[in-house]
Amino acid sequence: MAVATRTARIGRLERPALTGVLVREIVNYSSYWKSSTFSSTVEPTIYLLAFGFGFGSLVSTIGGIDYVDFVGTGTVATAVLFSSAFPGMFGTFVKYQFQRTYDAILAAPVDTEELVTAEAVWIATRAGVYGCVPMVVAMFFGLDPAWGMLAVPFIGWIAGFGWANFGISVAGFSKSFENFNYVVSAVLTPLFLLAGSFFPLDDFPQWAQVLAQLNPLHHLVVLIRDCVIYGWDGWKDFLRLGALIVFGILMWRIAIFAMERKLID
């Protein structure tokens, strides 16, 4: 028997497919932006205030800058992490496991690569914006404005893209919410503490400092501080930026692999 007529071929990573998923996220965001913004900004701000004024009463300066400024810039990285890795993990899991949203999207002309990419782009965009909140709060406590601050949302976006894909990967490989506990305790918490957000790593043992070089969050912290306070540190900062880009690309491919395994049987 004859088969119905074909039409034009559709390619990979197409703009209409990415736009479709992004529109869904943006429309959805209108229903939950208040709670999302609250959790993504208040938590790092509390860290900033607690560490800034808590430790700040014991330590006035670090590396020649006020401790509040040190923590204010460090907390930017924390805000980026919180507002990208966690939505990547929990949001993705809920959407495929409970809401079956991804089944609906994949029945349309969208493939898993486009779905994951658009989700990560959206989360990264939010993370880039939310990451600026602690910096703005720190300005109220004395952090001086600097032109380099304009780069913070972009650097936050790049790091957020990597962490969003990290979260999506975790969701893709996990069978239940309970598995997230292992990731939070064994991966995110050590990376968080070994980033140099709240204290410098200079006095850490050599092995810890070497490990820190493998921590994307550490590179983000240093980049933010250099942009906001110390100034761009030439090729060293380009290397750090490159590390974040490599991290993002690596996690992006892993997230696509994980979600294809999960969504296509």
Added chain:
Amino acid sequence: MPPELAIRLRGAVKRYGEITAVNGLDLDVPVGTCVGLLGPNGAGKSTTMRLLTAQSIADEGEIEVLGFKLPDESKMARAQCGVAPQLDNLDTTLTVEQNLLVFSHLYRIGRHDRHEAIERGLEMAKLVDRRDSRVDKLSGGMRRRLLIARALIHRPRLVLMDEPTVGLDPQVRQELWALIDALRYEGTTILMSTHYIEEAQRLADTVLIMSHGEAVAAGPPSELVLEHAGREVLEVYGPPARLAEVEAEAGAAGLRTRRTGTSVSILNVDGFGGLDGERRPANLEDVFVLLTGEEIA
């Protein structure tokens, strides 16, 4: 000239570990027809639907949808298909209109046509006056209508409906049948899975009966009934011992029987007058039970 096919499956096999969900399935869906996949739970209907959207990848066999070979060209096929899934996957925190808006983007409807497509979807779902209602405030029937309207928003050439009326009350089911019937008359090709006999009999031009992942019979409902169950069925009621005797007598006369709870149905009794009982027209359920040995819920 042979009919143009919207769907063509040849020897499709899908295994999940030890379980073979679809086992060498052949299926032809000619353009402009409504084909019903009829079978009990676990027959492989939903897996077949997932194979057609490449959300499941066949282990063996060939699958073509609207001329595109799956899974490689699935995205092109999906652009011209609409899918109404068995499980409600609407965005419940969004409004009715927002749900349609999102899918108008996902199905790549142009900016200038989007408004009209959404309005048409609202009318089709009979939800014009509920456009601003959140989906979690809608009744089950309204949600199901919206699910179908969402699948049709881009005027697809082919619609896949997985158990479109499962779990709905009879009145809502009738409404949806009218909606599906209207699509048939507009010339949209429909593949619909169901385990409701009446639904298949009323809506489908052709029925494919599935059991344990295999096709056990296919054809127009009336022809299937005539071929396998004849024109009339004799229902004999009585205690279990009597029913066993009836089965033995019918078997001796070369007639096929099936147990239906408190009675025995003797198939193809046209002209047979050996037993007392109630005569009724044969139906698709008789055929299904005869061929699969399974009762339909």
